[in-house]
Amino acid sequence: MHSFKPSGPLTSRIIASALAVWLAGCAVGPDYVRPVMDTPSTYKESGLWKTAEPKQIDPNHNWWEMYGDSTLNALILQAMQANQNIHQAEAQYRQARAAADAARAGFWPSIGVNAGVDRALGNSNGIKLSNGYSAAVNASWEPDIWGSVRRAAEAGNAGSQASAADLAAARLSIQATLAQDYLQLRVTDLLQDLYARTAAAYTRSYKLTQSQYAVGVALRSDVALAESQLRTAEAQAIDLQAQRSQLEHAIAILSGKAPAEFSLPPAASDPQHLKQLAAHLPAIPTGLPSELLERRPDIASAERHVAVANASIGVARAAYFPTLMLSASGGFNAASLAQWFTTPSRVWSLGAALAQTLFDGGLRRARNAQAVAAYDVTVAQYKQTVLSGFQEVEDNLATLGVLEQETVVQEQAVKAAQLAEQLALSQYRAGTATYLGVVTAQTLALANERTLVQLLGRRLIASVALIKAVGGGWDATQLAAANPSQKNTAN
Known part of the structure; x- marks a missing residue:
């Protein structure tokens, strides 16, 4: 039996090659693993509103188009181009990309x-x-023997992805805020239209009491009650204009304009407009809770910050070598x-x-402890962000479910109050009831109609909040495009 012994130069080359391969794969510090997060199988509140559907909002379409309002569509597209908060987030993303490029420059001589x-x-x-x-x-x-540059590059790549997620979150926040302000403004238009119709009805009642008083079949107090009721309604209608103006100003700023340069005319008065607007309230698929981790940009950003902190531990530990x-x-x-x-x-x-540093007064040990603590901070922030995301979805599911049930009952209350108002007026004209009964019935009818309109506004606001809570169609796979182009690295 013969044994083979490699020659000296060949042995040296093999050892050198093995050492080079080992050094190329050597990077101190822990390899990144996403923090484990327990997720429920279903949402607790989904049954109160609708049967849960295991699907998501279509990411290929703009979610705000589900409301069927061309003005809203145009405003959001304008905001995406002109909003200054979005411009700031875009600049911060470019800054993060440049920082990642700077980290990778350390691979080269x-x-x-x-x-x-x-x-x-x-x-x-x-x-x-x-x-x-x-x-x-x-x-x-x-040479990046201990992987310090590689860990810094990992941190830079994760940081750029976190910034891309922050940009997506900023866009979604602006879109949702503008949609809520716009829909609330349109609900205010409905309230103004309600008060205009109410003031017209109260004016007719006021003239009726004047006529009844003129022929001696009504008291002067009836005229005073009718006038007081009319002026109160007119004052409440005027107060609505302050709310509308503030919403219009907010929409202007979100659209990148000064309030003086922006005007949004009221929606056309239409007694059926309430029903038409309610018909545009979309059904929003929430998907599964586990999908939320990939669908919300703020959760994706928090997770990427964990990756940054993890890589920073490796950078800190490389200083020991x-x-x-x-x-x-x-x-x-x-x-x-x-x-x-x-x-x-x-x-x-x-x-x-x-x-090699022999003594630094504990500086490297302190920096390593600091990096580990920073990592623990980001893990806690990530888990808290996930929990907050679950809460937002559950809150808005519960709100929509309860408001839907409340709307059904409130519609019945409106019909009953309108009938009571008609009967009270008929009885007053016939002289079989006092005007106090008419005032009571009219006040109750106005309050119920106003509540019904406000319920519609709350449902619309909650629907937008739910869309935002489930990510608005965003997907974490979009972060792949945010990764700076990978270049050949030297070790």
Whole structure:
């Protein structure tokens, strides 16, 4: 039996290759693993509103188009182009991309050139003036032996993805806020229309009491009651204008305009407009709770910040190990211009330097502890963000479910109050009832109709909040496009 013994040079090459492969894969610090988060199988409140459907809002379409309002569509598209908060988030995203590019630059050597001419007075072999001409190319490189640059690049990539998620969250927030303000403004238009119709009815009642008083079949107090009721309704209608103006101003700012440059005319008065607007209340699929981790940009951003903190631990721990610096230079150095680029004037150098900190007063240990603590902070923030996301979905599901039931009952209350108002007026005209009964019935009818309109507004606001809570059709796979282009890295 013969044993094979490799030759010395071959053995050296094998050992060198194995060492290079080991160093290429060596990166101190923990490899990233997403924090484990327990998620329920279904939402608790989904049954109160509608049967849960295991699907999501279509990411290929704009969610606000589900409301069927062309004005809302145009306003949101304008806000996406002009809103300053979105511009700020976009600039921060570009800043994060540049930081990631800067981190990856550490994989490569730095190369520079220099050229110089000098004239000096020396006293070697007698005092004399001499000229010097030099030109050289210099290169230096610190191999990423312990993975410090790789961890920094990981942190940069995760940071750019977190910033991309923050940009998506900013866009969704602006879209949802603008939609809620716009829908609330349209509900205010409905209330103004309700008060306009009510004031017209109260005016007729006021004239009726005047006529009844003129022929002696009504008391002066009836006229006073009718006038008081009319003026109260007119005052409440005027108060609504303040709310509408504030909503209009908010929409202007969200759209990137000054309030003085923006105006939104009231919706056309239509007694059937309430029913038409309610018909546009969309059914919103919420998907499964586990999908929320991939659908909300704020959750994705929090998770990416955990990845940044994890990579930062590796950067901190790499400081415990020695650093190796390789350098090389080559060029020409001559005493005269004619001899500058000749062979005898050629110079070069190669060098390697190994450095290790022996004592730093506990600085590296403190930085490592700081990085670990920062990681624990981001993990807690991530889990809290997930829990808050679940709460927002559950809150709005419960709100929509309860408001739907309340609306059904309130519609019945409106019909009953309208009938009571008609009967009270008929009885007053016939002289079989006092005007106090008419005032009571009319006040009750107005209160019930106003509540019904406000319920519609609350349902619309809650529906937008639910869309925002489930991510508005965003998906974490979009972060892949936010990853800076990967380049060949040197180790």
